[in-house]
Amino acid sequence: MTARTALRIAHVVVSVGVLGADLALLTLTAAGLHGTDPHTIYPAAHRIGLWAAIPLAVAALTTGAALVAVTGLKPWHHGWLAIKTVITVTLTGLLIGVLxxxxxxxxxxxxxxxxxxxxxxxxxxxxxxxxxxxxxxIARPRLARPKRPTRPAPA
Known part of the structure; x- marks a missing residue:
């Protein structure tokens, strides 16, 4: 197994882990809205956020950045990668700073x-x-980028 493959596996695992931690937070906070004892729900949700969601989100961001460095992909040339980067950075910041x-x-x-x-x-x-x-x-769609205007051929 190459180092790049190991890094991709690590990135997928921690990224899916973030999704799992987020779904656990959603389940707990929804239960809190429906009358479950807040003394039970919110300490558990807070611990999941601190001990699982934040470390996994930071690991996803770190492994994603490492993959960009190793593969040489440029986010500004690949729209799908730019969108993934913006989503990951924004969600990690909101998780740490707000939620x-x-x-x-x-x-x-x-x-x-x-x-x-x-x-x-x-x-x-x-x-x-x-x-x-x-x-x-997974899909890595080709997202339309604005075309540069062509210069007229020199006369």
Missing amino acids: VPGLGRLAAGQPAHTGQILDTVAPAVAASLLILNVILG
Whole structure:
């Protein structure tokens, strides 16, 4: 097995792990909306965010960047890769900066700035975007890029 293949396997595994952690967060936060004891739900969701979702998201970002470096692909030349990069960076930032801290406040019994409904919608949207990332990574569609204007031939 080549180092590149091992890196691709690691990237797929941690990326699918992020999706799994996100679905677990969605399940827990949805249960919190439906009356399950918040003293049970939010500490568990916060721990999943801290101990699983964040490390896996950072690993997905790191292995993705390493793959770009190893393969020599340029995100700005491959639309699918640029979209995957933007999704991964954005979701990782929101996970670290907004969702997990909000779940931590809910776990501590404090009101979260984002609110319970948004803390349920966020994992649902994230799961959809992560599934889009999987589709883009497998299908690698040729996305239309604007064509450069042609210069007239010198006379």
